Amino acid sequence: MSMFDQHEPSNEKTRRIRKNRIGRRAFAKSVGLGALAVPFVASLRSRTHAQEGEIPKRLLVWFTPNGSIRENWRPSGGERDFALSTILQDLEPFKDRLTIIDGLDMRSSRFGPGDGHQVGMGHMLTATDLLPGDTMGGCDSCAPVSWAGGISIDQKIANHIGTTTPFRSVELGARTGGSNVWTRMAYAGAGEPIPPEDDPYRAFERLFADLDTDPGGAARRQLLQGSVLDAVQADFSSLQRKLGREDRERLQIHLDVISDLESRLANAGTIGAACEAPMLGDRIDPTRDENFPMTLDLQMDIITAAFACDLTRVGSLQWTRSVGNIAFPWIGVPDRHHDLSHEGDGAAVAQGKITEINRWYAGKFAELCARLDSIPEPGGTLLDNTLIIWVNELGRGNSHTRNDLPIVMAGSAGGAFDTGRFLEMDRSHADLLRTIGMGFGLPDEPFGRGDVNDGAITTLLA
Amino acid sequence: MPLHSPRRALAGLAGLLVACSGQISDPTGDPPPGTAPRCDVASVPEGPIRRLTRDQFDRTVRDLLGDTTAPARAFPPDDDTEGFHVGGIASNLFVEQEAMVAETLAEVASAEIVAESGCDLGVAACRDGWLMEFAQRAYRRPPSEEDLDRLRTVFDVGATEEGVQTGVRLVVQTVLMSASFLYHSEVAPDGAEAGDVVLIEDFALASRLSYFLWASMPDDALLEAAASGRLRDRDGLLTEARRMLESPKAQDGFRSFTTQWLRVDQIDRIEKDDSVHPDFDNATARDLRLSLEAFLDEVWESGDGRLLYTADFGYVNARLAPIFGLDPADFGEELERTALDPEQRSGLLTHPGLLALNSKANQSDPIHRAKFVRERMLCQHLPSPPDDLTVVAPDPAPGLTTRERFAEHSDNPACQGCHTLLDPLGFGFEHYDAIGAWRDTEEGTAVDASGRMNGTDDFDGDFYGAVELADQMIESQQVRSCVAQQLFRFALQRVETTSDACSMNAIEEATEDGTLELQELMLSIVGSDAFRFMQVQE
Secondary structure, eight states, X not given: OOHHHHTHHHHHHHHHXXXXXXXXXXXXXXXXXXXXXXXXXXXXXXXXXXXXXXXXXXXXXXXXXXXXXXXXXXXXXXXXXXXXXXXXXXXXXXXXXXXXXXXXXXXXXXXXXXXXXXXXXXXXXXXXOEEEEEEOOXXXXXXXXXXXXXXXXXXHHHHHHOSSSSSSOEEEEESOOSBSTTTOOOEEETTEEOOOBOOHHHHHHHHHGGGGOOHHHHHHHHHHHHHHHHHHHHHHXXXXXXXXXXXXXXXXXXXXXXXHHHHHHXXXXXXXXXXXXXXXXXXXXXXXXXXXXHHHHHHHHHHHHHHHTTSOSEEEEEESOTTOOOEEGGGTEEEEHHHHHTSOTTOHHHHHHHHHHHHHHHHHHHHHHHHHHTSEETTEETTTTEXXXXXXXXXXXXXXXXXXXXXXXXXXXXXXXXXXXXXXXXXXXXXXXHHHHHHTTOOSXXXXXXXXXXXXXXXXXX | OBOSOTTTTTHHHHHHHHHHHSSOOOOTTOOOTTOOOOOSXXXXXXXXXXXXXXXXXXXXXXXXXXXXXXXXXXXXXXXXXXXXXXXXXXXXXXXXXXXXXXXXXXXXXXXXXXXXXXXXXXXXXXXXXXXXXXXXXXXXXXXXXXXXXXXXXXXXXXXXXXXXXXXXXXXXXXXXXXXXXXEEOOOOOTTOOTTOEEEOOHHHHHHHHHHHHTXXXXXXXXXXXXXXXXXXXXXXXXXXXXXXXXXTHHHHHHHHHHHHHHTGGGGXXXXXXXXXXXXXXXXXXXXXXXXXXXXXXXXXXXOBTTHHHHOOEEEEOTTTTTTTTOOGGGXXXXXXXXXOOTTTOOGGGGOHHHHHHTSOSSSOOHHHHHHHIIIIISOOOOOOOOTTOOOOOOOOOTTOOHHHHTHHHHHSHHHHHHHHHHHHHHGGGTTBOTTSOBOSEETTEEOOXXXXXXXXXXXXXXXXXHHHHHHHHHTOHHHHHHHHHHHHHHHHTSOOBGGGHHHHHHHHHTXXXXXXXXXXXXXXXXXXXXXXXXXXXX
16 A cells, blocks of 8 residues: 555545535636635635724745755845845745845854754744753764754744634644654744644645534534533543643643634634635645645645635744755756755755755745735735745755855735845844744844844844 | 663763764763662653554554544654654644544444444443443543543433434544543552652553554453453563463554664655666555565564564565566565575565665665664664764766765765764665665676674674675674664653663563564563553652
């Protein structure tokens, strides 16, 4: 039985559910790979928010691994009259809405246990030291690690802006691998990694399953499922009473999600009318190399729809993982990414291939911008009301440096950021995370390790 | 803190650290020299409550509900500890996916349960009988009155609204979402204080036993043994374990272990460069996995773990025959047990599934083959490259052999430290190409598979080819102890610590006569303090 066959059971279920829903709706597949039909949503949403007098801001984290090639990534020219580089050239249509920053260093990652990739990944959005644990890593201290030691910025923002949506945040990915410090970037808190969903079909089911509930069915469902959730919660509480403190806390984390399910159940059917689910097409096996590009397209469709439907305001798209090692035959790179990234600066062919890989990712980033930009909202488009930030766990792969991180941001989160700029600055990346938080209404206070915070990068803010 | 080798004073590992970083770290967790651990008092570390892993979930719903769809594949991956799956802290994604799976499973199971109930579930006595029996199996312990009351309430809501089948459906869904089902709860006895080391309660111990030996829930006989108190006694526990090892389900346990230990499931996902290996497709990858599983099944049935390194047979079909150097015309679609050329194949080290897994898409990969041997078979850890190391590697040049291209690693002082542990070992596998097929030449040059093992406790030295390496490995105490160590990690879902020193010594003793009797090894783990005791949490 191949991997694909093994996915069949849930596959059939997905197809059944999808048919039910989509069969009853008029779906138009718009241009482009897996693009979605959303204008209808947008018009409804505009009205909703005009009434409320509030335009939601969204944050979207975009991750690619193994560092970049700085000389092929870095724009040339001045702050507002820059020219895009080889890697970033496909972002030209969105140039006025980009903020490109060269020179940021992940200073926090010079502290605490973990090897280059481990600290790069764990500090990337948390700026905190890794916790001790069972996972062996690098030579510096040779102390084994477990997870990042603090909340990630996306989750801190989600706690602030994500409490009124059905999902506080939505983490999606492709080929992100197993569960360890190399594969997780979003953290609800110290030692609490949040896994991304790698399968667009399961993500679809999770996010859009409730949209279809008809009001009559909803009441009965609430009664029946409510009784299940009550009994489940009572079982958890009863076991908690017999356990030690740490185990009680572990179960509490689980129990809190059950409570979320309960409140979502109580609100079921209230969003459905104003929202369209994306159309995924025939199921593909997202674990296979050849389906990687399609998986990106589908996940981008899903997060776009989730934003447009206001199912969530915070999301992340994680393409592979730290040390991600897939090949890119569709752009003529049969070699694997991490293997290539270990080739030296003198290896021109390898450097060219890494450049191509990053350029391909930039092209996908541009497609994401286009999707968001196609949805009108008050104040412009969904892209304008979003801040997308492209992060990487390393600056450069062969040296494992976390200096000179290749940071690209798009959108202004509803005008919070002053865009259309290429900035060079020798600052701590913790300051950027702090400043992003401020763009979403968090107070101006240090984020992560205190000793790597020099203050907000106020020039980024409008 | 992890203890890498309680008996070996970490000589090998410390060597690695020195080689890579140039600094000697204090080997963490090692008892000070000269202080022998006291083994007359049970000592175990405190451990957190564990969730069922995906694999355990799938086998449990198979045994509980007859479901064979492996629904837990939809869950996010389990935490990974040294390659072994651990049911860690529940994420939102897990809880939500699990809730969806529970709903689907309950829907399917409820019709069958009603059909097979043998009495009218609308009648209180019939309902209560089923609730009692179902909850006992699902919770792996007798349900409390409180448990039954809760389930009865749920049942009645469903039955009143829509009929008994809905009642059953809601109960099954509730149970599958409950902590009592999803967690391996090991509750401390009344009156125990934080830090006390106590025998694990009867039913929790029964679960430990069945998830180790069967990778699934206890059967009725095991629950009965727990109820009678027989498991409290070490001999009683071992008697029960012997019964379970004779069951066909023990094959599942060993499969689950080997899948995680050797990453067998990843073989399915192997993809190769079409321009170099045009015949290698998804079906080939799948058959390689099946071939390895069939081999491991036979090893299990024989009970002799030495075959892992010494076997000169394999499972071959027409698709795999060319990789094994055999004529496809002699084979059909079915995998057949076949004698292999003993000059070319010897157990796991030379299985093309593992060789192909630890290769690049278009060429062999000495580095990753050596890494696999060190981590999975020697229980060593390879440090990553030094931080901020600047490497200038040459372009691969056509006409050069793999060995020649990798010469850079040993010429460049920055790379040398780690790569002296990798390259000389990995070069020993050069007779096998990217798909694990035997080759005598590479780029027109005769293959040189001379290798060197270093950094071990007891078998440093030169060897030629993987077959000779396998011969040396099975005679190494470090290699046999490593199998024991890996089994320990699988059994307990954690890495061994200094508190486990006495347990580890007792377990490894089973292999000190040069044998690797799998059942004996498992029994030594079952009988260890680490398996039978727990430390009470604060």
